[in-house]
Amino acid sequence: MRVLVAEDEPSHRYLIQRYLERLGIEPDLVETGPEALKRIESTDYDVVLLDVGLPGMTGVEVTEQVRSRPRSCQPRIVAATAQAIEGDRERFLDAGMDGYLPKPFNLSDLVGALRSAMRR
Numbered sequence: 001m002r003v004l005v006a007e008d009e010p011s012h013r014y015l016i017q018r019y020l021e022r023l024g025i026e027p028d029l030v031e032t033g034p035e036a037l038k039r040i041e042s043t044d045y046d047v048v049l050l051d052v053g054l055p056g057m058t059g060v061e062v063t064e065q066v067r068s069r070p071r072s073c074q075p076r077i078v079a080a081t082a083q084a085i086e087g088d089r090e091r092f093l094d095a096g097m098d099g100y101l102p103k104p105f106n107l108s109d110l111v112g113a114l115r116s117a118m119r120r
Contacts, residue, residue: 003027004048006036006062007080008055012103016049016080019107033057040066045075047117049101052081052092060095067096076117080105 003020005027007013013029020027028043030036033054040048040062052059063077078099079092089100099117101109 001025001047002043002045004030004036004039004043004045004075006030006033006048006054006059007051008032008053009051012051012080016110019110022107023111031055033059033062036062037065040075041069044073047076047078047114049078049080050097052079059097060092063092063096076120078113078117080113 003025005013005016005020007016008031017027017029028039030039033056036048036050036054037057050059050062054062059079059081066074066077076098077096078101079097080101080103081088082103092100098120099113101113
């Protein structure tokens with residue numbers, strides 16, 4: 001499974017990377033929205049774990065750009081966010097994301113979000 005992790009907080013990025021490595025996945029890592037968009041456009045990812053509050057371009061803006069461009073392979077996009085207020089999940093799904101993973105999360109939560117996104 002090809003996974004891109006777009007997360008600007010170093011400790012969160014490290015934790016997500018370690019969780020994915022425990023699952024046998026070597027993720028690609030970026031820190032900003034523009035970096036995420038560039039990688040998504042150049043690589044066929046299965047899943048993108050996308051922080052909603054990325055610098056330079058929000059996760060929602062990245063998702064809208066990805067979804068607006070015709071491609072033969074669209075990645076599954078999971079919003080990974082500390083924004084866990086009522087209505088956020090629906091807002092992110094309406095923006096074209098395939099899953100929602102509120103922070104903080106554990107390995108089990110991550111596995112559940114990946115499985116859920118792959119079923120959509």
